[in-house]
Amino acid sequence: MTTPTRKGSALDFTHGRVDLTHGGGGRAMAQLVEELFVAAFDNDLLRQRNDQACFAVDAGRMVMTTDGYVISPMFFPGGDIGSLAVHGTVNDVAMAGAVPIALSASFILEEGLPLADLRRIVQSMAAASIEVGVPIVTGDTKVVEKGKGDGLFISTTGIGRVPPGVEISGDRARPGDRILVSGTLGDHGVAVMSQRESLGFETTLKSDSAALHRLVADMVAAVPGLHCLRDPTRGGLAATLNELAGQSGVGMMIHEVAIPLRPEVLGACELLGLDPLYVANEGKLIAICPPESAEALLAVMRAHPLGTNAAIIGEVVADDHHFVQMETAFGGRRMVDWLAGEQLPRIC
Amino acid sequence: MKYIDEYRDGATARAIAAAIRAEADPGRSYALMEFCGGHTHAISRYGIEDLLPAHVRMIHGPGCPVCVLPIGRIDGAIALARQPGLILCTYGDLLRVPGSGRTSLLKVKAEGADVRMVYSAADSLKIARDNPDRPVVFFAIGFETTTPPTALVLQQAKALKLSNFSVFCNHVLTPAAIASILESPEVRALGTVPLDGFIGPAHVSTVIGSRPYDYFAEEYQKPVVIAGFEPLDVLQAILMLVRQLNEGRYEVENEFSRAVTREGNRKAQAVVAEVFELRRRFEWRGLGQVPYSALRIKAPYAEWDAEKRFDLPDRSVPDVKACDCGAILRGLKKPADCRLFGKACTPESPMGSCMVSAEGACAAYWTYGRFRHAQQGTA
Incomplete structure (x- = not known):
């Protein structure tokens, strides 16, 4: 790499690129960590400058989760890989009904990545972390040779605390329970697809990438007896309902006319031959609750800005085959099966 | 969505389905082949078979290129x-x-x-x-x-x-495949596969027109209704075929006139x-x-x-022995009749080609319709 990465003593965020010294453990790496990561994520725990963050926690049950982010392209309408890496992991913590406490972040950088892109992503991640109120307290940076990565991969791990009395788990769906979604489906997947040059279509649609922990807090407060929560990311609604049906040993019946979908998403799916039920979301959740709490849960979801289009879309049924079925708008019935193979590459 | 919802309207579907039930003669059966995989997919995805009486039966044709x-x-x-x-x-x-x-x-x-x-x-x-x-x-x-x-x-x-x-x-080419099915001994001589009429291709017909189907209607005395890929197109075409058969007609009719011309x-x-x-x-x-x-x-x-x-290998390779794709593509068997269906052969690990494409009869049955076999205790 011959491009100078330093302008004077500071990092050159205009023309500079990541090179192997940024992961080499020397002064260049220390400079990148100080001038970019510590500066952006700044908080008391990170400022301890240890290989780990040390903090006290309340007594009770904790949750821990981890997720890798490899999305291509790194920037998309409504977000980027940085904000996604915060929202996605906060959501995985929140889907246990837990209050997120802290995140870690690990970066795998490819040699040649423009420092301007890296800074934009790190700043977006820092902004998302402040907005959701969950600090990034520890991290790691590695650099791989050109051709051995795709610009940038991020891994984040999150921990959270489950409020007393909350028992949310994928194995708790019972026949008769109602199935709710927090809003329109498929927005993220279609927004990302629109950025792929080979697909050649434009849309005003934005990714729904958002952190759902505050919505979840309202839901848990209103209906503490909530049975299941899950965010329908890869594989969309279809994959998530099949997971929950299998885990709980039940079947599900959903109603096509009740599923909220934007016309832009329907149009793009029509054009590309995709089924919106299989398209990824990054700011939506599926909730399953006892039938008597369904209306109260729907009301509290619709009162939150991230749940204005929430809807009751179906119910849990007894079924030894654990099938997810849908009553079509047309009046027939069909399975909503697991996705076979891969509908699209790398959208989260 | 404008220009899509009109062709997927549930109330219209129920009305056409009611007409099919009213007009289909309970004293006979109607075995109708949809040639195209696009139609097979629409039938499974929208649950069209749920709307048909038992004596109006769809046979899935070989119109899936994969x-x-x-x-x-x-x-x-x-x-x-x-x-x-x-x-x-x-x-x-x-x-x-x-x-x-x-x-x-x-x-x-x-x-x-x-x-x-x-x-x-x-x-x-x-x-x-x-x-x-x-x-x-x-x-x-x-x-x-x-x-x-x-x-x-x-x-x-x-x-x-x-x-x-x-x-x-x-x-x-589509017409050659339809001719091959109609000439097969099971259909022509043995009569083991009842085949009363065809739903003709949608997109293919926009290119070749409706004229090439005249030959089948005349030579084999089978009615053909060219239909679009939307579910209401398919239902309407089924009704048109039932009417032709009831009246003893065997003509080429065009339900998909919004896109298909004669030429x-x-x-x-x-x-x-x-x-x-x-x-x-x-x-x-x-x-x-x-x-x-x-x-x-x-x-x-x-x-x-x-x-x-390039120097390409050009040889014929037989299908996996137990695979019934061949019989399924000719309408001789239904997907669930195959011993591999849903066991060794699923969309995740397909043994035969009918399980690969979303337009294949086996994949459509497995993905959208296998609860029906489960209810009958066969899968």
Whole structure:
């Protein structure tokens, strides 16, 4: 790499690129960590400058989760890989009904990545972390040779605390329970697809990438007896309902006319031959609750800005085959099966 | 969504379904074949069979281009993909079709071959222009609908003198396949497969027009109704077929008049005629060797013909022994009749081609309809 990465003593965020010294453990790496990561994520725990963050926690049950982010392209309408890496992991913590406490972040950088892109992503991640109120307290940076990565991969791990009395788990769906979604489906997947040059279509649609922990807090407060929560990311609604049906040993019946979908998403799916039920979301959740709490849960979801289009879309049924079925708008019935193979590459 | 919702309206569907129930004679049965995979998919996805009385039965035809491609041609594409430096461009569905020796394009891609999924023939031409130092082959398949775009890229490649580009042509013809089904002993002599009428292709007919079906209606005395791929199109076509059969008529009717004319798309037909000519015979999965049923690249375009440029294996490979794809493609069996269905053969690990494409009868049954077999205790 011959491009100078330093302008004077500071990092050159205009023309500079990541090179192997940024992961080499020397002064260049220390400079990148100080001038970019510590500066952006700044908080008391990170400022301890240890290989780990040390903090006290309340007594009770904790949750821990981890997720890798490899999305291509790194920037998309409504977000980027940085904000996604915060929202996605906060959501995985929140889907246990837990209050997120802290995140870690690990970066795998490819040699040649423009420092301007890296800074934009790190700043977006820092902004998302402040907005959701969950600090990034520890991290790691590695650099791989050109051709051995795709610009940038991020891994984040999150921990959270489950409020007393909350028992949310994928194995708790019972026949008769109602199935709710927090809003329109498929927005993220279609927004990302629109950025792929080979697909050649434009849309005003934005990714729904958002952190759902505050919505979840309202839901848990209103209906503490909530049975299941899950965010329908890869594989969309279809994959998530099949997971929950299998885990709980039940079947599900959903109603096509009740599923909220934007016309832009329907149009793009029509054009590309995709089924919106299989398209990824990054700011939506599926909730399953006892039938008597369904209306109260729907009301509290619709009162939150991230749940204005929430809807009751179906119910849990007894079924030894654990099938997810849908009553079509047309009046027939069909399975909503697991996705076979891969509908699209790398959208989260 | 405007211009889509109108063709998926539940209330209209119930009205047409009621008319079918009222008009279908309970004293006889109606065995109707939808030729196209697009129709098979619509029937399964919208649950159309739930709306039909038991004596109106749909038989799924061979109109799924991925399903009818014989293993030998997949092996040819795999051999191409394994050539060092070569880029093989293909439609997504083909990646997972098993070739012989349990391999597939997806597997050779994982081994390091450069196999790229494209959405159109034009994408492969662009890849060839962007990679002038590497041979780029477009693995072309499909019925009359996808043939004109392939013809166009061949014309463009010739005009651009694009020497690194070529086409592995596997385009097949609908009328020849319908004739093959109607000529099969099960239908013609033995009568073991009742076949009372056809739902004619949607997109294919926009290109070839409705005229080519006249022959089937006259010669075999079977009614044909050309229908669009929306669920209401399919239901309406079923009603039209029931009426023709009740009245003893066997005519070609056009339900899809919003897109199909009698003569078809003359411009597209001219482009195809300029670039392609008939093969004397071509192997179809399920149907075997079918005379004059496929196209090959004409001599003036030979330079862009991958079959001439590369040394491709050209041999017939039998299907997996227990696989019933052949019988299913001819309407002899239903997907659930196959011993492998849902056991050794699923969309995740397909043994036969009918399980690969979303338009294949087995994949459509498995993905959308297997609760019906589960209810009957057969799966």
